[in-house]
Amino acid sequence: ETGVTQTPRHLVMGMTNKKSLKCEQHLGHNAMYWYKQSAKKPLELMFVYSLEERVENNSVPSRFSPECPNSSHLFLHLHTLQPEDSALYLCASSQDLMTQNSPLHFGNGTRLTVT
Amino acid sequence: AQKITQTQPGMFVQEKEAVTLDCTYDTSDPSYGLFWYKQPSSGEMIFLIYQGSYDQQNATEGRYSLNFQKARKSANLVISASQLGDSAMYFCAMREDTGNQFYFGTGTSLTVIP
Numbered sequence: 203e204t205g206v207t208q209t210p211r212h213l214v215m216g217m218t219n220k221k222s223l224k225c226e227q228h229l230g231h232n233a234m235y236w237y238k239q240s241a242k243k244p245l246e247l248m249f250v251y252s253l254e255e256r257v258e259n260n261s262v263p264s265r266f267s268p269e270c271p272n273s274s275h276l277f278l279h280l281h282t283l284q285p286e287d288s289a290l291y292l293c294a295s296s297q298d299l300m301t302q303n304s305p306l307h308f309g310n311g312t313r314l315t316v317t
Numbered sequence: 318a319q320k321i322t323q324t325q326p327g328m329f330v331q332e333k334e335a336v337t338l339d340c341t342y343d344t345s346d347p348s349y350g351l352f353w354y355k356q357p358s359s360g361e362m363i364f365l366i367y368q369g370s371y372d373q374q375n376a377t378e379g380r381y382s383l384n385f386q387k388a389r390k391s392a393n394l395v396i397s398a399s400q401l402g403d404s405a406m407y408f409c410a411m412r413e414d415t416g417n418q419f420y421f422g423t424g425t426s427l428t429v430i431p
Contacts, residue, residue, distance in 0.1 A: 244321065245408070245421040258417050290360060299417050302350045303369055306410075306419055308362035 205229065208293050208309035215283065216317055223278040223312045225293030232298040234276040235306065236268060239290040251276060252299050283316045290314070320344065321409050323422035330399045331430050337384070338394045338425045340409030346370075348414040351392040353383065356406040356424070365407075368392055399429045 206227045215221050227234065236248040250258035251270040265287075267279040276293055290311045297304035322341045330336035342351065353365040368376045368383045376383045384393040396403055406424045413420075 242423060244319075244423050245419075247418045250417050252417075260418075292360075292362065294362075302348065302412060302414055303367050305352055305364040305367060306354075306362070307364065308354075311360040313360070 206293060206295055206307050206309035208291075208312055210312060211310060212313045212315075214315045214317060215280070217283060217285075219283075220279070220281040222280065223291055223293075223314075225276040225278075225309055227274055227276075227293075227295040227307070229295055229307060231295035231307070232273055233296045234270060234273070235294040235296075236276065236278050237292040237294060239292055239311070245292070248278075250299070257299065280314075283314075285316050288314055288316045319422075320420035321411055321422035323409055323425050325425045326423075327426045327428070329428050329430055330396075332401060333398055335395060335397045336399055336427065338396070338407050338409075338427065339391070340393055340422060341389070341391045342409070342411045342420075343390065344411065344413055346413040346415055350412045351383070351385070352410040352412070352419070353381070353392075353394045354408045354410060354421075355403075356408060358405070362408070366394070396427075401429050401431060403427060404429045 209224045234251045238246045248262045249268045254270045265282050269277040292311045293309045294306040296306050349370045351368045355363045366378045366381045368385045375385050380397045382395045408424045409422045410419045
C-alpha cells in the first residue's frame, strides 16, 4: 500500500456521537495535516504535526481533537459536532516543514455528514 | 486579504485544445512556492506541478505548464491537448518560507467537452 490512506470514506453521525477519522501515510514523511474542505471555500487548515508534535492549531473548536501517535498515523477525534461541521476532511503529509518545494500528498478524504 | 485568488469558478474546453486556469497570489515573502492540484470527483487532491519563486524558467510536467509572471504575482496553469479525464476541480496553492501552511484558492471547475 502506498500514499496516504484515510478511513472511513464516508461517515454519518449524530450530534451526540463520538467518532474518529484515521489517516496513515506510507511515504516516510515527517509532517502531517488535517484540512477541512467545504463547498465554494478554500481548504481550511486545521492542524499540522511535525514529528508527532503539533505545530499549528488554527483556532479549531475543541470538539475536534487531533492525535498523532507516530509520524505515520494521524487521527481526528470528533464529539458533539454541529451540522455546519459537515464537510470533506482531508489528511495530507509532506516530507517535512522545511523543504519549500515539498508538495502535500493527500488522502481520498472522509465525507462527513452531521445530522 | 486572500492569499490565493482563482477568479474562474468554471471553465469549459474542447477536447484536444489547450486551456489556461488563472491564479494570482499575495505575499510579501521573497521566497515562496506555488503548487497546482487536481481534484477529481473521487475527492483525492493530486499534485500536478510546482514553481519556486526564484526559478528562472516556467515549470513544465508533461501536458502541464505554469505561466509564472512574478511581477504580476500570477501563476497560471496551462493544460495542453485536453483530455476527457482532465475534467476536475483545480486548485492553486502557495507556501511561504516563513510559515507552516499552504494557502489554497477556491478552485476552478474544468469540464472537457468531447
